[in-house]
Amino acid sequence: MSASRVVRLLQTLRPLELGLAREHCAACGFGWLLRLARNELGVRCLRCGASAVTQSLAAVIHAEMPALAAASVYEMSAQGPLVAFLRRQGTALTTSELLDGVDPGAFHNGVLCQNVEQLTFADASFDLCTSSEVFEHVEDDAAGFRELHRVLRPGGRLIFTVPLHDSAYTQERFALRDGVRVAVLPPAYHADRYRGATVLVQRDYGRDIVDRLRAAGFTQACIVAPPRASLFGHARPVVVARRTG
Numbered sequence: 371m372s373a374s375r376v377v378r379l380l381q382t383l384r385p386l387e388l389g390l391a392r393e394h395c396a397a398c399g400f401g402w403l404l405r406l407a408r409n410e411l412g413v414r415c416l417r418c419g420a421s422a423v424t425q426s427l428a429a430v431i432h433a434e435m436p437a438l439a440a441a442s443v444y445e446m447s448a449q450g451p452l453v454a455f456l457r458r459q460g461t462a463l464t465t466s467e468l469l470d471g472v473d474p475g476a477f478h479n480g481v482l483c484q485n486v487e488q489l490t491f492a493d494a495s496f497d498l499c500t501s502s503e504v505f506e507h508v509e510d511d512a513a514g515f516r517e518l519h520r521v522l523r524p525g526g527r528l529i530f531t532v533p534l535h536d537s538a539y540t541q542e543r544f545a546l547r548d549g550v551r552v553a554v555l556p557p558a559y560h561a562d563r564y565r566g567a568t569v570l571v572q573r574d575y576g577r578d579i580v581d582r583l584r585a586a587g588f589t590q591a592c593i594v595a596p597p598r599a600s601l602f603g604h605a606r607p608v609v610v611a612r613r614t615g
């Protein structure tokens with residue numbers, strides 16, 4: 371773990387909520403889990419720093435992709451414990467960020483810029499596409515899902531997390547009125563680790579996220595519920611969609 375990451379983690383520390391558990395990290399295999407605070411980002415692997423969200427993703431990726439080492443993978447971020455996990459598996463890994471002022475497909479300081487609504491990759495390029503806490507920020511998520519379906523090979527999987535709300539239906543936070551996007555709910559923001567800024571939340575996903583994936587072409591889509599007892603109770607459901615044809 372880098373020194374800056376350690377400092378950032380320590381800033382989230384709540385002394386009364388500190389905990390240590392003997393549990394294997396799905397991302398790196400280390401056997402100790404640290405709780406800095408009673409929330410999913412406060413639960414971290416003591417060695418690789420993976421949060422409860424990243425460890426939930428890694429566990430589902432392992433289960434869904436038995437031949438992960440031979441897979442061609444696209445991850446929609448360029449750094450952090452999920453990228454490190456995918457690198458350690460020996461995958462042929464492509465990473466990117468959405469960078470302001472950089473053309474999609476171009477590199478800036480060694481980082482590839484991509485907009486998921488309009489990817490520059492060829493059809494059927496990857497066996498696995500992953501993302502963590504990205505799609506709730508994508509303005510046209512239907513276009514993004516269609517693009518990931520396009521760049522996946524038949525049999526390929528999209529495995530990702532978004533904050534999932536306990537609701538049957540997704541609530542859009544913006545609506546188009548006379549061609550203009552207007553807020554229908556008070557603005558909500560999430561911190562963006564990479565750009566050091568906050569990004570607007572476009573929608574609160576409900577369980578119909580699987581229907582939205584099917585509408586984009588995925589023939590199979592499901593929400594994989596995590597085992598309840600793990601990760602101090604902060605394991606996260608993971609969305610899995612499969613391209614079959």
Ligand SMILES: [Zn+2]
Binds near residue numbers: 398399400415416420
């Ligand atoms: Zn770890």
